[in-house]
Amino acid sequence: MSVLKVDLGLVKKYSVPGPRYTSYPPATHFTEQVTFDSLRESIRANNETERDLSLYFHLPFCYSLCWYCGCTTVITRDQDHSEAYLNYLEKEMDFMGRLLNPRRKVVQIHLGGGSPTFLLPDEIRRLGRMIRQRFQVAEDVEASIEIDPRRMVRDHVKAMREAGFRRASLGVQDYNPDVQKAVHRIQPRELTEQMAAWLREDGFQSLNIDLIYGLPLQTPESFARTLDEVLEMRPDRFAVFNYAHVPWIKPHQKIFKDDVLPSPETKLQLLKTAIEKLTSCGYAYIGMDHFALETDELAVAQRNKTLQRNFQGYSTRGGADIYAFGMSSISQADGVFWQNHKDLPGYYSLLDAGRSPVEKGLVMTPEDRIRRWTIMRLMCDLGLDYASMSRSLNLDFAAHFAREIDSLSDLEADGLLVREANGLKVTEVGHLLIRNIAMRFDAYLAQEKEKRYSKTI
DSSP states (O other): OOOOOOOHHHHHHTOOBOOOOSSSSOGGGOBTTSOHHHHHHHHHHHTTSOOOEEEEEEEOEESSOOTTOOSOOEEOOOTHHHHHHHHHHHHHHHHHHTTSOTTOEEEEEEEEESOGGGSOHHHHHHHHHHHHHHSEEEEEEEEEEEEOGGGOOHHHHHHHHHTTOOEEEEEEEOOOHHHHHHHTOOOOHHHHHHHHHHHHHTTOOEEEEEEEESOTTOOHHHHHHHHHHHHTTOOSEEEEEEOOOOTTTSGGGGGSOTTTSOOHHHHHHHHHHHHHHHHTTTEEEEETTEEEETTSHHHHHHHHTOOEEETTEEESOTTSEEEEESTTOEEEETTEEEEEOSSHHHHHHHHHTTSOOEEEEEEOOHHHHHHHHHHHHHHHHSEEEHHHHHHHHTSOHHHHTHHHHHTTHHHHHTTSEEEETTEEEEOHHHHHTHHHHHHTTOSSGGGOSSOOSOBOO
16 A cells, blocks of 8 residues: 655646536536426436436535535524425425336435434434335445534434434544634534444444545644544545635635635645545545545445446446435436426425426437546546447547547646556546546536636645
């Protein structure tokens, strides 16, 4: 196991806006001209198969707003909202259930948000029943839930376990009290450790910890202490996210003045600290923001070149079609994407009218499919084998992408990749800048007048 060293000068050069490629084309290209009615035949055809299913449920509620947040949320202290929302999830599942092949197996379930643990314990149990009454859930389903430990009780953990969840992602962000105060998220270390202990006592198989670098008042020294303290819990995975300061999209972020945010140089030092510390402690750098123990199935899948990438990030079950429920959720099935309304009134009113809550979508072209597979294999395998890609795509890969391959000279000169006659390999440095490499295979970027993306680092 090698320790990944980070060249801050190179990272600074390549820190530019770019897609995260959880989909290709990116969700910024979804359009309201693509309606549910226009997609109905594609969804029907998709359900002539018995392909595996991945279910995503967006639970948007939070008791309070974390000022760094870029998620689609509803801030409320009215607990009645959660029961009402479950009623609408039930309506949406029943609506979509009329099109779904009942023989399809659910191999993955994910609850995201917002804060899924805004739900009361019995509401979590109810959601588990709702899912299993409507879908054929595989015995080895990978069921995960995002957790905010600040308002949870022990019965929440028991309810999640009874509902079938075995994986949890714990939001931490930073242990430093000054940083927590600055971002409006007070979460003592002892609370996080208690929650981790409960999860393990109740049989959860995998624990992920979310951290964010680039928050107000963070320093390399303080972030190193947070990493050391979290490492004592020995989680199976880490997600170390780059704070995306986008106040023109999320106005609440305007509360952060420039003098409290780390400078670009400090931000890169924070990232360097995280990568070097985690890779020295037995974690493989999977890519983007994700790390996993060398023995974790994500790391194993990457070594075996079976890793996938979708709206849930890196996944070992990425070949499944994603059917997503709840406001703002995005579904993906055999060349089509569709996204629900991003606000509660729009989502509720369409379901009350007996209609689909879809607001926009996208139908991939044949070229989109080629480039989607190319970008995914590049980001998962950290390289491209031209012969293998030619067989997968039924074309001469090197000829089809001759212009893109020729354009890689500067990336090769900077040590991000190595080009060979039969393929290309991403270096350790390029691993860190994989989004920049993937961007060379994106046919849409040159057409975009406005870069509506977070920076790659």
